[in-house]
Amino acid sequence: MSAPTTDVVDLVRELVRRPTVSGDAGPQREVLGIVTDVLTAASPHLHRRDGTDRDQPWTLLTSPTDPGRPRLLLACHVDTVPAADPGSWQRDPFGADLDGGRVWGRGGSDMKAGLVAAVAALATAPAGTPVALLLTSDEEIGSRGAAAAAAAVSELEVGAVVVPEATGNRVVLGHRGALWLAVRAQGRAAHGSTPERGHNALLDLVAVLGRAGGVLPLAEEPFLGRETWNPGVMRSGTVPNVVPDSAEVVVDHRTVGDGAALLAWWRAQPEVAGVDVLVDLPSVRTPAGDPWVAGLPVPVESAPATYFTDASVLQPVVGRAPVVVWGPGTPSAMHAVDEHVEVAELQQAAAAFTEVLRRWPA
Numbered sequence: 001m002s003a004p005t006t007d008v009v010d011l012v013r014e015l016v017r018r019p020t021v022s023g024d025a026g027p028q029r030e031v032l033g034i035v036t037d038v039l040t041a042a043s044p045h046l047h048r049r050d051g052t053d054r055d056q057p058w059t060l061l062t063s064p065t066d067p068g069r070p071r072l073l074l075a076c077h078v079d080t081v082p083a084a085d086p087g088s089w090q091r092d093p094f095g096a097d098l099d100g101g102r103v104w105g106r107g108g109s110d111m112k113a114g115l116v117a118a119v120a121a122l123a124t125a126p127a128g129t130p131v132a133l134l135l136t137s138d139e140e141i142g143s144r145g146a147a148a149a150a151a152a153v154s155e156l157e158v159g160a161v162v163v164p165e166a167t168g169n170r171v172v173l174g175h176r177g178a179l180w181l182a183v184r185a186q187g188r189a190a191h192g193s194t195p196e197r198g199h200n201a202l203l204d205l206v207a208v209l210g211r212a213g214g215v216l217p218l219a220e221e222p223f224l225g226r227e228t229w230n231p232g233v234m235r236s237g238t239v240p241n242v243v244p245d246s247a248e249v250v251v252d253h254r255t256v257g258d259g260a261a262l263l264a265w266w267r268a269q270p271e272v273a274g275v276d277v278l279v280d281l282p283s284v285r286t287p288a289g290d291p292w293v294a295g296l297p298v299p300v301e302s303a304p305a306t307y308f309t310d311a312s313v314l315q316p317v318v319g320r321a322p323v324v325v326w327g328p329g330t331p332s333a334m335h336a337v338d339e340h341v342e343v344a345e346l347q348q349a350a351a352a353f354t355e356v357l358r359r360w361p362a
Contacts, residue, residue, distance in 0.1 A: 002030025002295070007118050008350050009103065009343055012278075013036065013096035015078075015112040016105035022079040022140040029057040031078045031133050033145040035119060037059065039133070040124035049174050050151060056148040058136045061122075063158065067129040069342025071161025072360045073132045073318070074122070074353070075310050076115040077139030080107040081335050088337050094172070101343050108341040109329030117328055117346060121353035125361050129357055132156055132182075142180070142279035146310035153318040159361055160292050160316055162353070163309045169349055171296055173324060175287035177279070177312055178252065179259035183208070183266050185247045186273035192241035201247040204271035207248065217265055221256035224283055224304050228254045229262075256283050274305035281312035290322045295359075297352055299324070306331065 014034070015033035020027045032050075036059055040046055043063075065071065069292040083106040092108040102114070115135070119299045122133055134153060136145030185205045190198025211230055218227040229251055236247035253262050259280065266275045286293060288300060311323045328345035 007096065008092060008183040008346050011115050012103055012108065012116045012346060015116065016103060016107050017094055017095040019094055020079050020107065020322075021082050022138050024166065025137060025281040028078050028137040030139070031058045034231055035078070035135060039119050039122055043127070045127045046122075051148050052258050052297055053148050054135055056136065058145045058149040060061075060149060060152050061133040061135075063127065063129060063131050065128070068157065068346060069130040070157045070321070070361060071130040071132045072155070072357065073153070073161045073165050073314070074118040075134040075136065075161060075314055076111060076246050077117055077136045077145065077310060078112070078115065079138050079140050080110065081140050083116050085337070090338050093339075096294055098343075102340040103343060103346075106338045106341050108333070109166040109331075110223070110334040111165050111327060111329065113329050113341040113346045114166065114327030114349065116274050117349035118162070118164050120350040121357050122287055124354055125357045129360060131357060131360065132158070134207070134343065136310055142178070142306070142312045143281060143313045146313040147202055150313055150317050154176060157342070158321045159316040161311065161314055161315075161323040162356075163311045163323070163325045163354070164327030164349065165305070165307070165325050166331050166334055167301065167305065167326055168330060169326070169345055169352065170299050170326050171293065171326045172301045172305045173288060174224060175283065175311070175325065176227070176254040176256055177259070177283040178279050178281045178308045179255050179262060180279035181251045181253070181263065181266055182276040182278055182316045183249050183251060183272055184274045185271050187243065187245045187247070190243040192243060195220075195243050196234070198243035198245070200243050202244045202347050205234070205247045205249050207235070208269050208271050217261040219255070219257050219261070221283075223285060224256040225263070227256055231242065250278065258282070259310055261263075263269070263272060281308055282316070284311040284315050286322045286324060292322050294325060296324075299354055307334065
């Protein structure tokens with residue numbers, strides 16, 4: 001496989017230097033523009049379509065093609081999680097240092113390297129190749145940009161989808177869904193010195209969380225594995241000497257089904273005053289025997305990805321097209337201190353994507 005001519009290392013370093021934290025639309029929109037300018041300079045035949053929602057920007061680049069020719073869709077998000085506690089990093093999280101054969105910084109593995117590999121491949125694809133590149137925002141907080149773009153994607157005839165998230169350049173055939181719930185308890189305020197005069201909402205939530213691990217109806221699926229739950233954020237109280245009259249915990253479930261049993265369990269608990277659904281994304285799975293998957297030039301991983309991706313939103317709108325997660329980067333480095341991507345993996349991914357586009361739709 002011949003390597004693309006786009007300087008993938010320079011481009012990924014430029015993108016890592018630009019913080020694009022989820023929920024901040026402006027910087028994400030800027031990176032959408034940078035990537036689009038780079039790609040359309042190399043491939044001016046691509047048609048650009050931008051989302052109109054200021055809070056959830058997205059860009060869809062498509063090649064001109066004859067009706068009835070299915071496209072290969074590559075879907076990439078530009079947002080990252082925050083670089084919490086920068087002082088604990090060995091390097092500036094947005095310095096994009098090139099050292100030891102790695103580019104260091106937030107977003108290197110998740111997923112600016114995958115984005116750059118996709119751009120490099122599209123930059124060298126012949127003008128007649130039926131292809132599309134979707135750039136999304138706010139994937140990390142529930143695939144919001146992909147949801148905003150879903151209607152536009154549904155208008156395309158898609159033959160296959162690649163989501164270039166970090167998999168160590170192995171093809172991954174699916175992942176669990178996500179159900180994020182805001183679970184609330186309601187109490188009665190009182191002076192902290194006389195807690196018996198109030199009702200402590202925080203203790204109610206603590207009681208529910210204490211028994212949830214043993215009784216939550218967590219389902220299991222042969223390929224996707226067992227559902228999980230994680231209480232990731234808790235909010236309650238204002239000062240130590242007041243009994244808190246409200247409390248909320250945000251619980252992240254990774255699901256293999258529709259999550260209805262989990263939602264019903266939380267709502268049925270006597271301490272719970274209310275439950276709001278914040279994120280509800282379905283699981284994703286592509287059959288291992290799919291002919292296109294079998295012809296890909298890299299190994300297929302036997303296990304699913306542990307994280308969710310924009311594939312949860314895209315699979316329902318692309319019909320029966322196979323959807324794979326496949327890209328450069330180390331999964332264990334995602335969201336971690338000292339995130340990085342191996343330059344060799346980035347270059348290998350760009351070359352492999354180029355080869356797949358060269359053979360498409362074969």
